[in-house]
Amino acid sequence: MFMAQTTIQEIFSDYLTKKPLFLNKSALGDNYLPENIAHREEQIRQLSIILAPTLNQEKPSNIFIYGSTGTGKTLVTKHVTSELNKIAEKNNIVVSVFYVNCKMKRVADTEYRLLAYLCELLGKNVPATGLPTDSVYKAFYSAIEERKGVVLLIIDEIDALIKKIGDDFLYNLTRINQNLMNVKCSIIGISNDLSFTDYLDARVRSSLSEEELIFPPYNAMQLQEILRERSKVAFSADKNYDGVIAKCAALAAQEHGDARRAIDLLRVAGELAERNGDTQVDESHVSQAEDKVDSDRILDAIKTQPKQTKAVIYSVFLKLKENERLVLTGEVYDEYKTACKKLSLKILTQRRFSDILSEIDLLGIINARIISKGRYGRMREITSSVSDDLRKKVILCLKEEFYF
DNA sequence: AGTCCACAGGAAGGGCAGGCGA
DNA sequence: TCGCCTGCCCTTCCTGTGGACT
Structure with a gap:
């Protein structure tokens, strides 16, 4: 008990005495309105x-x-x-x-x-x-x-x-x-x-x-400029962030010049550095941030879904884990029925199930395309649009939520 | 050429929660 | 309070479909 308390005190006093990385983190937030909007x-x-x-x-x-x-x-x-x-x-x-x-x-x-x-x-x-x-x-x-x-x-x-x-x-x-x-x-x-x-x-x-x-996409140079402007407000001025900014911009430019992604990467990289107690943000933080930004977005999207949708996502991911690459509608529906029994959740009809599959396809959690296997029918072929690691994380997360 | 599978997805309608006016 | 209305989520019933198989 005593140990724990010292640790808490240490953490808090450390936090106070250390010079913070961020001066004004909100400049890297979603709702920030900069004074100058570059390249627009x-x-x-x-x-x-x-x-x-x-x-x-x-x-x-x-x-x-x-x-x-x-x-x-x-x-x-x-x-x-x-x-x-x-x-x-x-x-x-x-x-x-x-x-x-x-x-x-x-x-x-x-x-x-x-x-x-x-x-x-x-x-x-x-x-x-x-x-x-x-x-x-x-x-x-x-x-x-x-x-x-x-x-x-x-x-x-x-x-x-x-x-x-x-x-x-x-x-x-x-x-x-x-x-x-x-x-x-x-x-x-x-x-x-x-x-x-x-x-x-x-x-x-x-x-x-x-x-x-x-609105055309930004290129890497333009993204760098945007990040530089924001970082001037967000971080303490005495450090050099050029390398980090270049990396965030390059990664976001690969993804059709998405400035929001570039800014998210920079913010999360900063947060990770701060949490590690590092005094400087470097490129390794950006690599970590890349994984975290993706998984946070998907996890948030999944957490806010209704129970049935979560059960469908769970079944798809579980089946994908078994079959490695892709799964078909029928297989997932069977898995879903098993999951519902385990969870004492009402089993929805295949018709409704099919609509929920379309919804999670729209959310970008899965990729579904309709294929025909000739006399073996017409169905959706489902692949994951998230990484294996994230899929495991989602399964664990939903298991915890469903208590099994 | 015709059959047939395993669904996709449209249409209609039921049950439910909730609001409104009498 | 009651009857009637609504939107939403879901089921039931149905037609449509691409291509392997006969």
Whole structure:
């Protein structure tokens, strides 16, 4: 007991006396808005031009923004709209900006939930279930109407939502101004999927993408510059981080120039160094960070899933461990049934099971493709999109959660 | 050319939790 | 409180399908 206490005291006093690696870790966080956004000058300029009529109380065009993950779409949009807000406020112009991310599970992943969430943002509470959708629309319209002036709705990861619920919702949104008297409402849709508009009805497509902006991926040099800017704020100034930054940038550039990944790598490398008690971040920390960033993302995604989905993931991974490379739908369903019996969980039908497989495919946890084995049937061929180590970790993690 | 497998995935509907108005 | 409505999750029933086999 006494030993333990000294150890705790040692840890805490060590922490206090040691010079911290991080000065301001939030500069490497998800919600950090830097003052200068490097290599996005053109996109910022274009977006500002499109949104400028707002300041005359005119409705700006609806905008569609494309680009793969970590190309600065959300950041630029938030930056430009917040600048717009500042100027509007200074000149007593009424502009309201609302941001929703459709990937938020059980918050904005159906038409009803998204509308309910928007109502909440607009200051009107709508119950989580029970109301007909058209009355939620009415609540939404009246909440917007109270705003006056111009309302900008930023809908992030809109491709994920539309693939799930179809484009009727977008059709209603594009006609929103017909239902509004005092307010002009514009939509800024953000999509990771460049071919997303293929899914849309022609009418929706033309009215939603009155303007289009494309965000190209960053190259390694650009990523380095971004990281250098951030590291100036995040870390103590007396150390040299060039090697570390170069490595983070190179790794992220391989993954279609994803700046978020580069920043995550740098942050996690710093955290690992700090935890080890090292005084300097070096390239070995980045290598460790690479594994950790991937596994944390997948583990987080899995932890927030409902029980049945977890059981399906568990069965897939367990079967993959046996079969090494790939598994087929039928095999996994059998494994799933066994797992459910063990867990005294209700066994869902193959139909529902098939839908859950599609969902975890969309989450990027597995890769499934439909193959035909001739007279031996048509089925999904499932491979893992995560490393063996991580798969083992997930199995252990779920075992712990399920108590066996 | 026709058959047949083992599913994929669409359509319809049931049960449940929860809201609303009378 | 009650009857009726809704969205969500799920089941049941069904049609469609690519290609090995006959």
